[in-house]
Structures are given as C-alpha cells and as structure tokens.
Amino acid sequence: MSAPDLRTAIREALAEELERDAAVVLLGGCGEDPGGALGYLRERFGPERVLGAPSSGLALAGAAYGAAVAGLRPVFELASADLITLAMDGLVNRAAKFWHVSGGQGTVPLVARAAVGAGCRRGAIDSQSPCSWLQGVPGLKIAFPSSPAEARGLLKGAIRDDNPVVFLEHRRLRFARSAKGPVPEPDGEAIPLGGARVARAGRDLTIVSAGGSVSDALDAADLLAGDGVDAEVLDLRTLRPLDLEAVLESVARTNRLLAVEEGPRLGGWAAGLLGLVAERALHDLDDAWTLTMAELPIPYSPTLEDALLADAGSIVAGVRARLGLAPGVG
Amino acid sequence: MSAPDLRTAIREALAEELERDAAVVLLGGCGEDPGGALGYLRERFGPERVLGAPSSGLALAGAAYGAAVAGLRPVFELASADLITLAMDGLVNRAAKFWHVSGGQGTVPLVARAAVGAGCRRGAIDSQSPCSWLQGVPGLKIAFPSSPAEARGLLKGAIRDDNPVVFLEHRRLRFARSAKGPVPEPDGEAIPLGGARVARAGRDLTIVSAGGSVSDALDAADLLAGDGVDAEVLDLRTLRPLDLEAVLESVARTNRLLAVEEGPRLGGWAAGLLGLVAERALHDLDDAWTLTMAELPIPYSPTLEDALLADAGSIVAGVRARLGLAPGVG
Amino acid sequence: MPGLGAAQPEHATAGYLGAYGRMLLIRRFEAAMERLRALGEVQGPIHPYAGREAVAVGVCMALEPADYVSGHDHGHGHALAKGTDPEALAAELLGRETGVCGGRAGAASVIDLQNGLIGCHGTVGGSIAAAVGAGLAAGRRGRVAVAFFGGPSADLGYFHECMGIAAVRRLPVVLVCERDLHAERARGIAGADVAGRAAAHGMPSQVVDGDDLWAVRAAAAAAVARARSGEGPTLLECRARGLDEDSGGAGTMPRDPLAGARERLLADGVAADVLQELERGVEAELDRAVDRALAAPHPDPAGALATEFSPAR
Amino acid sequence: MPGLGAAQPEHATAGYLGAYGRMLLIRRFEAAMERLRALGEVQGPIHPYAGREAVAVGVCMALEPADYVSGHDHGHGHALAKGTDPEALAAELLGRETGVCGGRAGAASVIDLQNGLIGCHGTVGGSIAAAVGAGLAAGRRGRVAVAFFGGPSADLGYFHECMGIAAVRRLPVVLVCERDLHAERARGIAGADVAGRAAAHGMPSQVVDGDDLWAVRAAAAAAVARARSGEGPTLLECRARGLDEDSGGAGTMPRDPLAGARERLLADGVAADVLQELERGVEAELDRAVDRALAAPHPDPAGALATEFSPAR
C-alpha cells in the first residue's frame, strides 16, 4: 500500500470517522480545504453531516463547543491557523474549560482543523505557527502531525478523543507523499493522542521536533551520520499533552538535546521543552539548545522568508557548530 | 510622598499622559475599570479623548490598531484579560505586524489594558493569565507590573512606546498600597519597557517573577533569609521583550534559578525562561526549577483555588525541599 | 424539590402557580446567597437576577426538560428556572463538593446537563454561540435550544454571526435577549432596538413585556413551537424594567414581575391561602437547601486536581 | 506616474478619463503580475481584482489624497486606485527591496501610508475595523476613512461590531462592500441583502451598480460629503457582476466595467484617438514600471531581519 498524500490522508480519515460514528459532523469549509474533501464528503454524507457555514472563527468555535456539549462530535475548519485568533474564546474559555468547570458532567469532543506553516510566500499573517498561543491552555490538546500517514492516524485519534483538539496541518506536508521514518501503526488505525514517536533511533544527540520540521530533522540526521553523529529524532506528535517522559528517556541516553521549532524562540515550545528537561534532569545534559526563527513576523519576500526558516542544512550546521565539528565534514 | 494604591496609580498615569500628548485617547471602559478612572477622566478631558465603546474586544482591538496607524495613541481596556481571546486578531495579526510588514512606514502605539489574575474567586474564565497566549508574538510587548508604583511608571512607559503593548494589571495589586522593595525611578517618571529590575539583591539563589507574584517572592526571600539562604529577586517587568541578560548575569553569581509563574507550567514563560538560560549558560546552573500552577483550569471553590496557587509559603517550602534544607528551619 | 417541579408547558392556572413559586424561589435564593456573601461564605461574584424572574421562568415554562438552555452571567436565575436543584446550586455558590459542578464553576458558569443547562457564560454573547451549536444537535432529537443573553450582547459579534448561522440553517433555536432596562440605564446605555436587528438576518423577532410572566410564556411558546416544527429560529427581546434599587425586593414596585404574577394569580381566582402555603413551602425548601449546602464538605484538592483531561473514549 | 495621477474629485470628463486610465492600469497590472506568477517571479498569492475596478476607482475619485483607505485581500486594486506607484507595487509583489513595503507585505497586505492606504487585510472583515479606527483620528483633521471589503464580510463580527461603533460615534467613515457576485456564485453563496444590514445600526445605506464608474463615484461622493460634514457613516453595497472566467478580460463582456467606462467616455464625446493615446500611455508606464521592478534588488536578510521593535519614541 503506497503512503497517501496529505489531502487523501485527511479525506480518508474524515470519511472513515463520519462512517463510523453518526455523531461526527463537519462544519465550515470556506478555507484552503487541505483535504480537498468537503465537496466530496458533502455529496457522500449529506448536508446534515457536512455543513457549510460562514468562515467565522468566532461563531464556528462557539457553535462547535455548543454542539459538542449537546452530544455531537464536530470537526470544524479554519481557513488558516492565523485565524485561530478569532476562535480563541470558544476554544480557550469554553471548550478547554468545560470538563473541569462542569465537575466532570460532560466533555467537548471537538476538533479544530487549520492549515499552518511558513515557507509558502503567504506573508506575516498567513504563515504563523499558533502553537505558542495555545500550548499554555490546560484542557486543550494540540496535535501536529509530521507526515500524511501520521496526519491520517492522528486525525482519527483526535476525532475519537473526548477532549477538544486543535489539529494543525502543515502546508509543507502537502508536498510530501510518504512518511519519513517508520510508521509503526498500521494504516487506517487511529493514533491515540499524547505519545511521542521515535522517528529515528540514535545515541549521540536527541533532536525533538513536531509537524513539518520533523522531516527536516530526519534529513539532518542522515547528513549528520556522515559526520559520525548518530542523532535520535523524536516526533512529539502533540504539544499538549507533551510526552516529557519520552524526551527525558532519550536525553538520559544521548545527553544532548536540540529542539527545532518553526516559530520564534521566546514563548515557543522548544525553549519551554528545554526548561522542563533542565528542571527534571539538569545533570543528564551536556548540552541543550534550540533552533527556531528570529523574533520577527514572517516576511513575504522569498529571500527573507528563506533566511528566516530552518531546514536540514541549518540543523546540520547548528549541530556541527555546537559540537565543535569542522563545517563541511562528511 | 506615600506610595499610591493601584487605582490611583493608574488614574494618575492616564491623566498625565492625556495631559502631555493630545494624541492619547482612551477607548472602552465597560469593565472592572481598575483605575476607577474613566468617569473622572471623561469629565476632565472630554468625550473626544475618553471615548465610551461597546465592550467588544474584537472591534476595540481592531479599531485601536486603525486609530494608532492613523496617528493616535489609543489606550483601550478589556474587562478582563480572559477577554484578550476576543482581541487576538487585532493584536496579533495587525498591531504586532504593522511595523515590519509596512517596511517601517509606521508604528502602532496602542496599549491594551486588562485586569488579570487568580485568587479572587472569579472562576476558570475570569482568572487566567494570558501571558502564554501572547509571549510568542514578535512585535507585541507585554508589561506586567509588580506594584502600584511600578504600574504607574510602566503604564506611562507603555503609552510612550511606539510599539503595541498589552498591559496587565494584577487583581491582587489592588490590595497593595506600597511597592515592595526599592523603586529606583522617581515617582511620576515613565519607566521604559524592556529592562528587568533587581527587587532584592542576593547571592545564593535567583528567584525570577513578574506581576502579582513578585511580592510573594520578596516575602519568601525574607523568610529564606532566616534559613541562611540569601535570595535575589528579579522582577521581569516585561515578558516580551525579555531581559535575559539580567537573568544570566544574576544566575552567573547565584548558580541557582527558580522561576515563579501564576499559570500552568507547560507553555508558560517560567519553563521557557529556564530553557533560554540552559541554552546560554547550562554550566552556570547548579539547579533550576519552576513554581507554577497545575495543568488545570482555575477552580471557583476557594479551597481548590488556594490549593492551586503559589504563595510565599509554597515558594519557601519549594526552595527548602530543592536545597535539601530541613522544613521549618528558620 | 417536590412542590416546585421544573416549569412545564401547561395552560391552567396550576402551571402558573408552580411558575410563580419558581420565580419566588429565584428571588429568595438570590437574597439568601447575598446574605451568605456578606458573611464571606459565598466568595465569588453574584450577578443579580432580581426583576428578571419572569423571563427565565416564562421561557422555561414553554420548554421540555430535555430541551437545551444556555445562560449568561446571571446564571443562578437560568439554572433554577430550568429545574436545577436549589441545594446543589447553593452548594455550588458555596464552593462545596456537592455543588452541581462540584464547586468548580461558581454562579456565573453553572452547568447542569441533566436539566439541559449546557452552561452559563461570562463572555458577553457567549451563550448565543453555545445555544446555536446545541441547536445543531437538538434538531436530530426534536429538541429546542434557547440562549439567554443581556442587552449589551446585541452590539457584539457573537450575536450577529450566530444569528446568521441559525437563520441560514433554520436551527431550532430561540434567542432570548433579556434586557434589564434598569441596569442599562445605570450604565448609561440608550435603549437600542434589539429585536429589529434580527431583520438583518431574515429572522422573525418580537418585543415582549419581560415583566409579565404570561406574556413571556406566550411569546416563548410560539417561538418554541416554530423551532420544534423545523421553521427556524426566533429572537425575543424581553424588556424587564428591573427593580429600583430602593424598592427592597418583591411587592413594593408596581412593575415587580413577582408581585405582578402574584396579583394576577389572585385575580384569576387562586385563593390567598393557597398562595401563602406555596410561599411557605418555597421558603421552607430553600431554608432546608441552604442548611444542607452549608453542611456539605469542601472539595478535597488531592482528588479534585488530579487529571487535566477527560480519559480518552 | 505622470499621466495617471491619483483619482481626484472632478466633474468634467477629464476626471473620468484619468479614472478610466487607472481602471485600465489595475486590469493590466494584474495581468502582468499573473504572467510573472506563472514564471515563478511573483511567488505569493494574488486575489484578482478584475471586474471590480469601477468600485475602487470610483470611490477613490471622491477622496482627497490625505483621506484614509483600508483594503481587503485584493490589495493591489485598492492600492493603485488610491495612488500607489505601480513600480513600487510591482516590486512589492516581486518581493524586492524597492517594494512599497520593502517586500515584506506581498499583495494581500499592502500598506502605503504616504497615499493614505493604511493597509490591506486578509482576515475577512479586518479592513472595516482598521477604517473605523482611522475614523477616530480622521475626524480631528477633516479627513474621511474608507473600508473596502467583500460580501462574505457581512456575515462576520467585525462588520456588525464596527458598524455599531461608527454609527454611535458618528465617525467620518464610508463602508464599501464590494461584492463580486460572480465569485460569490462560484462559492455557492446566495445573494444576501448586505445594505439592509446597516438598518440594524441606524446607518444609511445604498445599493450601487458596482460595474458603473459614474454610479459608484456619485454614491461615494455623497457618502464622503456626509462623512466630512460630521453627519456620520454610510454603507455602500457595490454590486459588481464580476468577469466571466471565459470572457478573457476587458472588452468582451457587456458588463465589463472597464469596457463600459470606455463606451461611456466615447458617448460623452471623448475622441477615440484620445482614448487610444491614454491606453498606450498606461501600457508604456506599466511596462517601464515592471521592468524597473524586475531589475530591483532583493532585500538583504542581514539588515532586514535585525530588530523586532520600532525604536522607542
């Protein structure tokens, strides 16, 4: 079975969950429609399961929360993750709080899908990573798949999860046909949210990443192997909950930690991860650093955008510099 | 001159800036009005300088951005920091981006004021710290004063700053009449944003905090002195920009770092600060940890809310445990 | 709470008698909570519902128990109107483990799913989104979803965006703008036309005398019938004049909805001693509820603060 | 750009001749950028403005250079109508250092403060908030602020919340809903009544033939005069039928606003050779602008990515 592209992966996951559970409904769909799916799914499942709605993040998130409280499992789509800014009251103040505030009376099983990520010349307001806006919200899960196959399994896991989930679909994954590294779960199965994945085993250095950057880390690991550096690559899969134990276990073996994030350093998950590891296992660490973006909005100019974004090459260069290896070795 | 309470401090700062610069206007004011100020100021400066507006975070933030681009210096008020969720598009996608996206054509000198903080039995949706939602947004400053006197100086600094600023007024400061620790700036002067403040000098441990928690840290430092632990207390004042150099300088002397944050650990600024320090000065650190809240919404029940919040006592207990001191010594 | 029973659609005086009891319960409950607040027993804010009782109770008379309701920050009024047990609600405001939300919510955010109360919403306008969302689910089961919200909501995005969705999808939703004209005057807001704003979304609307239980129930019954038959949403603007702060509660204001309901029942032939017995019953029930709530344990932080997430399905 | 001059309020044919030139410039500019996009020179998205030129140009004819305009994601149309230099705009889309925003913005977010363009807004409805905010400043200086936005904005919170603020404060604002009925049909949206929604906020509104430069200019002039004299905001719903995808640009559709303007000018007595000379001038200016933009340097990451904040005042 050949690995799916992102659109196919998303469409299949949605179709299978709509088929499996009559409570699942799709809302919205005026955006980039990364699954390319909504027209097809509306035809197959009808307008009561696949509902058009104005592209209004405020009301969509609020209504999805109300629908979930009342027993549906809504999946709604924001045209772009930058528009999560409009959906924050529903996600943060309502969906994330309901289970606790109600004293466990009910849950809010909604999924907010959004295209995310820089590198596509979309400019400052259509390229942002929303991870830092949301990671500090208890009660809200963030899934950030690293390949089409992962997206398929994690979307199914997100829809089956009883908690609200923001599901981020990195734009650069659209060009990826196959998952890098092993995909341990058989195709078509849901991946439960919360566990990190060892995308590549190694002994010298742990590179932690998520979403579109994981394949850069894997490429970098291949290049570093030529330098004699055996890098382990961890794919976090979800940023909340965060599988800190998996990172600690890896760092206990490698003693070096690099976190690669597509986003600014200050306030980002990568620096936070270093802090959590330092707090728990300071003396396991020989070195720890991050590779992130500069503290700047993402510029439209291709020259500037490329300069701002990390890739496999900059990961390799960073590791070489940090380990004191001669540049260009290997 | 006696130190002001928070309401007086805010009202005076607003009045002085309205007086000083005709471009300053106040928008909104349907909220808790921590300055208790808007009625008085409207009478003094007239309805063209102190404008009522519906309590709509979406339009207020968007309109403040437009007004700032067109030459005003708007200060608007959200009833509560939890409602920053409604103002995110204007703050994050517009105000924070304008200077860079315009190629430096203009700036967005707005200030968004909001009451923030737990401990007042306001429940999960009226007690949150918004720091983690905003700290990862390049171009947006976050000021978080630690006392009424600091609030006065920092609000004046925020209004004079050419960049957009979120200004957080901690509810517990309302009960504080005086600033703890030295206030180096003479009363009435603006404090420029960006520099941390040594609230208490010490040699054994650096406690970093911001907002309402700084006075807890100072109380804890007094108690720890009885144990023979000489703690330095750093008041960050702003969470973006973050004065990392001040933290590094302190940690280079004390070799121990504790960051105290009123908010969850995952995604919070405290863990991120540890990470930034680990990245730059891992080998200066003998120990580093955070004191934050559990990963939970803030419960209404006073019993549960008190259990969730740190105070001077829990800071002391944490330090004693971490340093291996017998509990109750001193 | 026998004798108070959740408000039910009924056309005899009997239904209104129970409804009057529930209005009285809301009024007395609030006063009791304010007293406990002055004593430091209730520590959180309480947004008063006195003067609006006819709105929540009149609307809930037109509903079935399984119908959904979302409230705004005056949550205790909506909860009691929809049938929440006063003891569980008092315990909630007291922050006790036996509270309807285990003491986690407080007054402004009460949730009581068993009685169809999907939540109360401090964010102005948030209740509208919740009910419109619940309307998506309600239609499948022949249920109706009702949002209560204040006059200030009509200026905000939630109101308009959600009216648009409800109208386009013909959702079984009733939007109840419960205007406290007294509170609005105190805030310096001019009396805007709320009902008229529904026209922008092609939604029918009606201005209702929010001080008159009978008028509210009649308007709500028509809107609920419309919703349940699949014809779509309705906006009701219920104008309550609010209690004058000086009036000191029930009975002293000519427009006090509680006093008005009592007079109407007397005029309709209900005997004074029947009313008095009902009133004594409400007082006794309430006293018992408050006493029990005060005796209930505080939540134990150890267990309560254990898990962030609901266990995966 | 001599010969094209920013659209100015003028009542002679001469004003419309210049305006026609600017409409043509928008149409040709967009076609040139699409060609460069096919070649990979312009890498970002371009939201087409073809078929709406009469709206931006007709409205900007009624404005002074110092008046404020905010646009939506079809930014190049609004920029050129307000007077942005085509060379600086082409360089912007090409991501060059000489771009009007130094290559930082791209087409959807163009800002040109010197020409009063306070920004273009990808967030549907965002342009409305920007103009209403600018209206707060504009009033002090006798200026007017105009928002352009698409039909889908009328369903969203920004539209209603901002109309409320503009109406209550009588701001000198003109809200121009520029509906592309062709695009809406393609998206499966039924033609809603946008102008009617202003009534909910007590704001006057008008449906305007957005394909007719003269009609747009007349409606805009009245709304701008009303705003400037302190009477408050107006909503204009300009309905453009949009170009049929098959029509292949100017001249082939009876309702093409560009062809319509040309015919009207001929009918009003402008000589054909005057028009042809104008058209050749536009083409020549555009070619020169594009050539220069293509020759401009890319920004240098070293300098461009230096500071996060504007230096404190």
Ligand SMILES: Cc1ncc(C[n+]2csc(CCOP(=O)(O)OP(=O)(O)O)c2C)c(N)n1
């Ligand atoms: C979106 C939002 N803005 C502002 C506030 C602050 N606030 C709390 S109550 C209130 C006004 C009263 O609103 P509401 O209770 O809906 O109206 P009422 O029925 O009391 O007239 C405001 C502005 C809020 N809770 N939510």
Ligand SMILES: Cc1ncc(C[n+]2csc(CCOP(=O)(O)OP(=O)(O)O)c2C)c(N)n1
């Ligand atoms: C708030 C928001 N929701 C969704 C989107 C995604 N989106 C981009 S264009 C578009 C539809 C067209 O809107 P607009 O350009 O305003 O209308 P047009 O003039 O093209 O008809 C949508 C829904 C967005 N940019 N902002």
Ligand SMILES: [Mg+2]
């Ligand atoms: Mg209220």
Ligand SMILES: [Mg+2]
């Ligand atoms: Mg468009």
